[in-house]
Amino acid sequence: MKYDAVIVGSGPAGSVTARFAAEAGAKVLIVERRAEVGVPVLCGEGISQKVDDFKVLEGKRWIATKMEGARIFSPNGTKITLSAEYAGSETGYVIYRDIFDQELARGAAQKGAEIMLNTRAVNLLKKDGKITGLTVQHFDETLDIEADVVVGADGVESRVGKWAGIQTTLKPYDLETCVQYTLTNIDWDSPYCDFFLGKHVAPGGYVWVFPKGKDVANVGIGILASLSVSGKAKQLLDKFIAARPELKKGAPLRVITGADPVAEPIQSVTDNLLLVGDAARQVDPITGGGLMSSIEAGQYAGQTIGRAVEKQRFDSQTLLEYETLWKKAFGKKLHRNYVAKEIMLDMEDKTLDNLADSLKDYKFEEFSTLSIIKALVTKHPSLLVKLTPLMKLARA
Amino acid sequence: MAKPKAFVKKEKCLACGGCISVCPQDAILMISSKAVVDHDQCNSCSICVKTCPIGAISWEGK
Ligand SMILES: Cc1cc2nc3c(=O)[nH]c(=O)nc-3n(C[C@H](O)[C@H](O)[C@H](O)COP(=O)(O)OP(=O)(O)OC[C@H]3O[C@@H](n4cnc5c(N)ncnc54)[C@H](O)[C@@H]3O)c2cc1C
Ligand code: SF4
Numbered sequence: 020m021k022y023d024a025v026i027v028g029s030g031p032a033g034s035v036t037a038r039f040a041a042e043a044g045a046k047v048l049i050v051e052r053r054a055e056v057g058v059p060v061l062c063g064e065g066i067s068q069k070v071d072d073f074k075v076l077e078g079k080r081w082i083a084t085k086m087e088g089a090r091i092f093s094p095n096g097t098k099i100t101l102s103a104e105y106a107g108s109e110t111g112y113v114i115y116r117d118i119f120d121q122e123l124a125r126g127a128a129q130k131g132a133e134i135m136l137n138t139r140a141v142n143l144l145k146k147d148g149k150i151t152g153l154t155v156q157h158f159d160e161t162l163d164i165e166a167d168v169v170v171g172a173d174g175v176e177s178r179v180g181k182w183a184g185i186q187t188t189l190k191p192y193d194l195e196t197c198v199q200y201t202l203t204n205i206d207w208d209s210p211y212c213d214f215f216l217g218k219h220v221a222p223g224g225y226v227w228v229f230p231k232g233k234d235v236a237n238v239g240i241g242i243l244a245s246l247s248v249s250g251k252a253k254q255l256l257d258k259f260i261a262a263r264p265e266l267k268k269g270a271p272l273r274v275i276t277g278a279d280p281v282a283e284p285i286q287s288v289t290d291n292l293l294l295v296g297d298a299a300r301q302v303d304p305i306t307g308g309g310l311m312s313s314i315e316a317g318q319y320a321g322q323t324i325g326r327a328v329e330k331q332r333f334d335s336q337t338l339l340e341y342e343t344l345w346k347k348a349f350g351k352k353l354h355r356n357y358v359a360k361e362i363m364l365d366m367e368d369k370t371l372d373n374l375a376d377s378l379k380d381y382k383f384e385e386f387s388t389l390s391i392i393k394a395l396v397t398k399h400p401s402l403l404v405k406l407t408p409l410m411k412l413a414r415a
Numbered sequence: 416m417a418k419p420k421a422f423v424k425k426e427k428c429l430a431c432g433g434c435i436s437v438c439p440q441d442a443i444l445m446i447s448s449k450a451v452v453d454h455d456q457c458n459s460c461s462i463c464v465k466t467c468p469i470g471a472i473s474w475e476g477k
């Protein structure tokens with residue numbers, strides 16, 4: 020078996036990479052250890068409507084609800100509403116992530132990509148130190164798959180990068196550890212995605228409530244692993260739900276645990292190898308959202324593979340085009356939000372309450388980091404010192 | 416006596432991979448949708464124990 024590219028993982032990063040590579044003429048194989056693409060769902064299922072711009076999804080079956088905006092609740096309950104009017108295209112959908120992933124995979128297959136399920140990547144194939152493919156375990160068989168490019172789209176616990184010598188181990192400081200229930204029979208008929216902040220609510224993270232229809236919602240928590248002790252995320256989420264009668268009466272349809280990298284992105288290219296999506300830590304360090312960046316990076320990765328196949332050059336210099344493209348598109352934003360994450364982690368609950376209080380009636384002309392910072396600094400000149408590094412990055 | 420090694424309770428693990436992504440020793444693998452610790456690699460640092468969101472990891476023999 021010889022392919023131009025073999026892709027590990029059929030999540031959004033893997034399927035979109037496969038789609039664009041296949042469309043550009045490459046012979047592509049996706050290997051996935053699961054028995055069904057997209058299952059189990061390990062996700063809050065919120066995404067910006069900007070996903071429509073990428074034209075990688077057909078129909079509307081993957082959409083559960085269209086949201087009108089987001090609300091952020093500070094520790095004392097002060098509410099900031101980012102309505103559609105101000106949040107613009109950043110308001111989003113709550114999706115069915117299993118259908119979403121399957122639609123993305125279908126798109127890849129339609130362009131000619133092959134998919135193998137029940138197939139776990141176990142190591143890279145190498146010849147004289149050069150990566151020449153992948154060894155996989157398919158049911159009880161061990162197979163060698165030759166390929167010019169190996170793509171690690173294998174998510175948060177990525178091994179592929181490690182096999183190529185890229186340091187991917189996360190510091191506990193850079194991981195949100197998560198639990199989520201999908202609750203039904205609740206009284207939460209709201210057109211907003213809600214975020215709850217506070218040291219006692221979710222240290223270093225937040226609780227979210229993303230409605231998935233009239234009486235169903237994803238209710239989840241992410242806390243920073245460095246502030247966690249065994250089982251703490253679940254305990255805090257259970258406490259949050261128990262304190263709210265409108266949620267407490269609900270019954271769970273699904274429970275999941277999750278791990279979300281909130282790190283600075285890492286090296287994503289080496290000779291004959293690319294990392295895409297969570298594997299490359301392409302996740303917004305403030306929100307933990309990684310779906311959009313996985314899709315955008317997947318597009319660049321696929322296109323880069325297409326051009327590499329045309330040139331028949333697969334060295335890091337050729338593949339670096341991919342890293343340049345995604346860094347240009349959203350690398351600055353990820354870095355800026357990493358700095359913002361560090362500033363927020365330093366803030367006391369009281370500071371967050373003060374910030375929320377000054378933003379609650381603010382009419383955002385434009386919803387950008389710079390406009391939020393400006394609003395904050397006008398009301399709280401003392402914050403200027405803390406926020407200066409962000410201001411510089413937001414302007415850059 | 417040797418330090419106890421991390422141990423995943425299979426019945427509890429929901430396979431998020433969090434422990435795997437933070438283990439500094441690369442001592443944890445996902446096998447058939449369950450995290451499994453390789454004793455020989457584990458240095459008992461406790462990072463995975465603290466990280467697990469549902470408390471599925473404890474110490475061997477406990
Ligand atoms: C609890 C939680 C809530 C989240 N909520 C949101 C949200 O609301 N919005 C948002 O935008 N983002 C959210 N995220 C982040 C989002 O889920 C990820 O950024 C996204 O899934 C990344 O896609 P990916 O394709 O890189 O990886 P994944 O979707 O994780 O896909 C990786 C795939 O690789 C496969 N795989 C791994 N190792 C191997 C191997 N060795 N061999 C074969 N296959 C392998 C896995 O089975 C999996 O199918 C959330 C994350 C968590 C944990
Ligand atoms: S962190 Fe806990 S639930 Fe997640 S894979 Fe590890 S043991 Fe399983």
Ligand code: SF4
Pocket residue numbers: 421437438439440441442443452456457458459460461462463464
């Ligand atoms: S205790 Fe430390 S070394 Fe051992 S498995 Fe857990 S994280 Fe890895």
